Amino acid sequence: MSDESNETASGAKKLNLVVLKKLLVVAVLMFGFGYGLVPVYKQICELTGVNILTTKDDTVQPVSNSQIDKTREITIEFDANTQGPWRFRPTVSSMKVHPGEMSTIVYEVVNKQSYKMDAQAIPSYAPQQATAYFKKVECFCFKQQTLGPNEAKQMPVVFFVDPALPKDVKTITLSYTFFEVGGQPKTAGQQEDKAPGKAG
Template sequence: MAVHRDNLRMVGKLAVVAVGMFAFGYALIPIYKHVCEALGINVLAVSERQVPGNSSAVPANTQVDTSRTITVEFDANARGPWEFKPERRSLQVHPGELATVMYEFQNVQNHRMAAQAIPSYAPRNAAPHFNKLECFCFNQYVLEPGERKEWPVAFVIDPKLPKDVTTITLSYTFFEVGGKTPPAPVASVVTGKEQS
């Protein structure tokens, strides 16, 4: 009889443990969601939040200055025998607005080539306000003979851009890394004897 009673007690304890484990597993989903929201580590929990008044509304980007329009001109220079050009010559954007433009490149040489682009800006005071989020100029690339690529430039113009700047020119010079590209021409100096 004592053994039978001990067995019943053990079954009762195991049943309580099983029910407790089931309840904990069931409660784990809302606990996980609340912990992730509190710590800000669950991307899905952030996107599931409801906007008061309208569940389908997306918060507007308040950093975009719609009162101003900046014309961005795109220029491409190649230091070597290949094709390099932007998909468009200009784009109008508002400061704070994300914009993307594609650049096309083709290695027309008969050998593999490593190349990189260097950006420049006009006017110069616009450079600190031209923020590139993605750019092919960040890396060197190796292209096979005849290989064609397209690369994006994603950028945002800082709303603190001086008010007198209405046009920015983004210019890239694409050059072969380690190649035998001829140096840029140097202006010759004319001496007094040569002038007479």
């Protein structure tokens, strides 16, 4: 093989090596670009409000309230009063919430009698100025409750405090009075569903 052929072969090897290095660099850059594109895309989604890349997370609520004021914390105290033969109480005595944050409290009631009773809960608030800012989304006080003999119920209240609540209000007390409504209570010996005309 002549010197010219050797030089040609050597030049071709060098050229191939240079091309291979360039291809490797291009492959690494493409991989890096593809890898780095995911966080960039997530940032774009967050900025534009598009949420295509949402991953499943059971701890996150499906609806978020963008008007939560996390710079403030309000203490909500819970109270219960009864006018009737039952046990009525909140499951917790207080909780801290941010204005605008959706929260849930559960009240428990037990009819201590051996007959059915209809009841109604009436809420009140302290301080009184907080009334307009305490927003109930779901509440057992919206309608009368029927409790069977010795029946126990757990009744939720879903609420939030309006962020417009005056800054000087740091604590709100939610109090319910639970009382019997309508009809005369039946004694233990009376049959509620007795058909007319039949002997007892």
